[in-house]
Amino acid sequence: MNTSAARISAIGSYVPERILTNEDLEKLVDTNDEWIVQRTGIRERRIAAEEEFTSHLCIRAVLDLAASYKGTLEDVEMVIVATTTPDYPYPSVACLVQNHLGLTSAGALDINATCAGFAYGLHLANGLITAGLHRKILVIAGETMSKVTNYADRNTCILFGDGAGAALVEYDAENPSFEGAVLGSEGSGGKHVYRSGLAASIEGIPLEGEGKIYQNGREVYKWAVRTVPEGISRLLEASDVGIDGVDWFVPHSANLKMIESICEKTSIPVQKTLTSAEYYGNTSSATIPLSLQLAQRNGTLKYGDRLIIFGFGAGLTYAGLLLKWGVQD
Structure with a gap:
């Protein structure tokens, strides 16, 4: 039986400007476009600038979300960020996002469930809202995988890229997600x-x-x-x-x-x-x-x-x- 009282009401995303193609990777390791596409389906990936970190990507994803959301983010009560590549061990990426957005009454925490992190974040948000503890939560997933990728390892460097996505989860007992x-x-x-x-x-x-x-x-x-x-x-x-x-x-x-x-x-x-x-x-x-x-x-x-x-x-x-x-x- 569905007992949720939470709905995903908005979404946003951001990827860096720099594009790393399979042809670019051919200059770094022994590989080629045909080999990469045949085994992975990947043709391009986006790469963060040297001074562009996970928090920057996450903030841009939230701003993209806000541009299409008809409500306000001022009453967001919690910021959950899923990441394995935080700017620092601490402060958390969530705190950096919270500060930039001026969400002075919002709690903030990072979670690390690697590639399952966004699903875990949504699950946590649903639980907190359905339990009546919060009414509006930002769930963000952001990574700068390029900063932890070994570009001499042809088995992994062909895979990873950088980007961020954000979802707003809010109380809605009539139309839960x-x-x-x-x-x-x-x-x-x-x-x-x-x-x-x-x-x-x-x-x-x-x-x-x-x-x-x-x-x-x-x-x-x-x-x-x-x-x-x-x-x-x-x-x-x-x-x-x-x-x-x-x-x-x-x-x-x-x-x-x-x-x-x-x-x-x-x-x-x-x-x-x-x-x-x-x-x-x-x-x-x-x-x-x-x-x-x-x-x-x-x-x-x-x-x-x-x-x-x-x-x-x-x-x-x-x-x-x-x-x-x-x-x-």
Whole structure:
């Protein structure tokens, strides 16, 4: 039974101006456009300027949201930012955004669920609003993945880009967006995709790199194409909704070939899938809101459409939500 009292009422996004093409990457590592497109579906990605950081992208995404939102953001009570690439260990990106927007009465916190971060943020916002603790929450996902990417590693540098997306979640008991959720984690797989930090090893396995991304793509792929279809099945069963009742599937845009495999296993037509990887790359927590904003802008995504968003990534962790789209044109 749906007991939500929260609706996603607005969305916005921002990507940096600089474009990094597959042809540009050919000058950095042993790769080529055909190889990258065949394996990932990615053609371009956006790259933040040297002095442009995650908070800057998040602020621009909120300003984009505000430009189309008919209400005010002055009464926002909480700012939640999903990111793995904060400007600083602290202060949080959320506090930097809160300060820039002048939201003097808003709480602020960052969450790190990697590529599942946006879905986790929406889930938290729904819980806080439905519980009656808050009435309006900004959920933002922003990443500057280029700053933690090793551009000598051809297996990872072809994947990642920078960007941010923002959603407004507010109280609406009559037309709630949230119809179901499934969340989970598999920490034993943390050694397959990580960014090195203070610890020298995971489960005795030495970590590579200095603050850069390391990924065992084969193992992550195997986990995702098994876990995501299972999660979707659980989500639909618990919500008593059939796959034919879903208008759009919005997965984390890690790799378009991976998404094709997930669609095949779930019987979701690829034509019903919204993605952002082709021209933005893998922007981690930001891929889902970027996909939603692209579809909103081109008229593909309509008010009242039912969709599944499903984030999955390092941790290993995942979160899937069944939603009714609440953003009006």
